[in-house]
Amino acid sequence: MEAGHSVPKSQPTVKSFAKTAAKGFNVHVNDKYYAAAFLGPSLLILGVFVFYPMVRTLYLSLFLTNNVGRPTVFVGLKNYVSLLTSAAYRASLTATGFYVVGVVVLTLALGILLAQATVQKLAGIQWFRTIFSATMGVSVSVAAIFWLFIFSPSVGLLDQIAAFFHLPVINWLTDPGWAMVAIIVSTVWMNLGFTFLILFGALQMVPPTLYEAADIEGASKRYQFWHVTLPMISPTLFFTATVTLIGAFKSFGLIDLMTAGGPNNATNLMVYQVYKDAFLTGNYGMASAESIILALVIALFTLLQFKFLEKRVTY
């Protein structure tokens, strides 16, 4: 009886299952329409403004372009070969590497330092917090004028100070070695406001109980920094490192306004070379090849970052 009852009982279950399945199929079809409706507009925009230009860049990089920018002669990978065998372009790659590492390391180090300094609750600390994040509100052109004034060879602030103390005067922007330093310093200064703000926020999120516990254990302040603070802010640190890295690869404004890639191509970073070939000399084939190389390099570095740094991130 029990079993006899159970059979007819299960029938509606099967039926309803089938019904649900049928319904589920319908919902599935509807889902497709919904998905298309929701994704369509953004896919269209991405397609027109991201995917098409990417494919077009790849296509152009295989051609020589004529004086109105049309691809006319197919040269295969010759643009890439001539770039990678040119000493000037390899120098540009090295300069970019140097610049990116310098900017990322200094931005993060100084950012943590400033955030750590202002996370204490002291009278008037708000004022410093505002000052340290203020560069976020400075436009690139204003920053460039500001730093040009500081680095100027005849009326510059730095060289006047140097002259006052009878120190040797440095040609900040006309000496190839120093020009790179000057550019890195200005970029780090520009980046610092944002990095400081993000890291400051992260530091405030670290539960004070952890420090109390560490204090009770008798851990030194330095030990606390390396073993409590850093692990706790590591996700934020990782985010900032990635964003700063990609931003550094794409730096353009300060370089254009301060050194224009000079002196002697010392600050001729990859993006600047793309700009020169595309917008000054109309050499679109070459510029496209350089863009592809730049995109690959950024992808590679970001990948490496995820592979090696993310392991050390504790979420």
Added chain:
Amino acid sequence: MRRIRNWERWGLAGLCLIIVAAIGLGWATHQRATTAQANTRTKVVFWHEMTGPAQQELLTLVKNFNHSQTKYEVVPEFEGNYNEAVQKIIDTHGTDASPAVFQSMDISTSQLHHTGYTTPVQKFIDEDHYPVQKIASGARAFYANKGVQLSMPFNTSQPVLYYNATLLKKYGITPPPVNPSYQDITRVATQLMTRSHKKVQGITVEIYGWLFEQFLANSGESLANREDGHAGTPTAVNFTGPAAVQTMQWIQTNLKRGSFVNYGAGANAVNNETASFLSGRLGMFLQSSATIGQLTKGNPDKLGITYYPHPDGQKANGVAIGGASLWISNDKTTHVQRGAWDFIKYLLTAKNQAAWQVATGYLALNKDSQKEPELQALYQKLPATKVPGEQLRAATPNNTNSGIFLQGLIQARILTQTAMEQIYQGSDPQKALATAQKSMNSYISNNNRSNGYS
């Protein structure tokens, strides 16, 4: 969180509606206003790259033109620097955004001509029987090819040497002669350095491809083969000729000795050298005559001007002009092109050219301008301002001093500037120039291939 009250919600919605309506209304009125204007006057969009006093004067001339007639309205639009403007002109051609008449720099002449995007002004000169011989022949020749005037010369300058006459007098130094050789410059620079106990810097030669080209022109050496492109499409450049190498050696030697100083390249270099010159810390520099206006305004010291220096032991061959010309795009209606030509003619009248030289330092191209009282008054007040015009007239035009008819001169400038930077930092001139030459030759061969010239 506080709950939003009903009246607040309606208020906010109402406010949004009002803002949207206001924007819409504003846009509609704007559109109607522009169409109404277009109905009465034909718009002629004019792209230019002038800054500072030259921009002010140009805008005044445009305004005067618009007041002088009722058929056309010239709309001036500033397009940034010379280099970027060329690509913008090419990239916008055939669209609504393109200009009807535009200013483009000297070295873009061959490139713009070869795009086929322009109507040679020769067409209008012929139609109007325009007395073109009134316009300085040296300037016209630069923008002509095989007897056809491609564009009209407009802002035309000469590279010159500026010196601070007051400073030289103070230290008892004989000024350089009107047509100086390299030796003359070395002498004055060294004396400035030693007699001022290094308080005054001797001279700076900006890292600028244009100046490099002029050194070659003044020594009579071609920069590109096929007679600097005047006899056919060039296939190679010559950066390593004796004059180029000797000139670079001359600068390098004196940089090492300290009588020459390096201010770098680009706009910053120009700003810094001008500031130093005006504050009496720099005795001499080489620059375009177009900066005269800037150098005389509020300068307490007496300004001295000479011709561009030439190599020792030979006569000066004469330098090429610099600056830019005015082109008419062929993607506009005949009526608009006619308006563009009327505007160009207006800019080149004797009176306007005189006013242009007085305000900017660019040379008055109309021969009748010399009689204009405005220009006469300037010569009386500052006799040195006569020098650039005299230099232009002193040179006999030939293939090495009438510009280089080569596409990709911007690339050539980028490369020669890099070579100059290396040389200024102490590299071997011959080697640095050879590297630049090799890169340029591969650029030219690619360019000739892609355009079907070879």
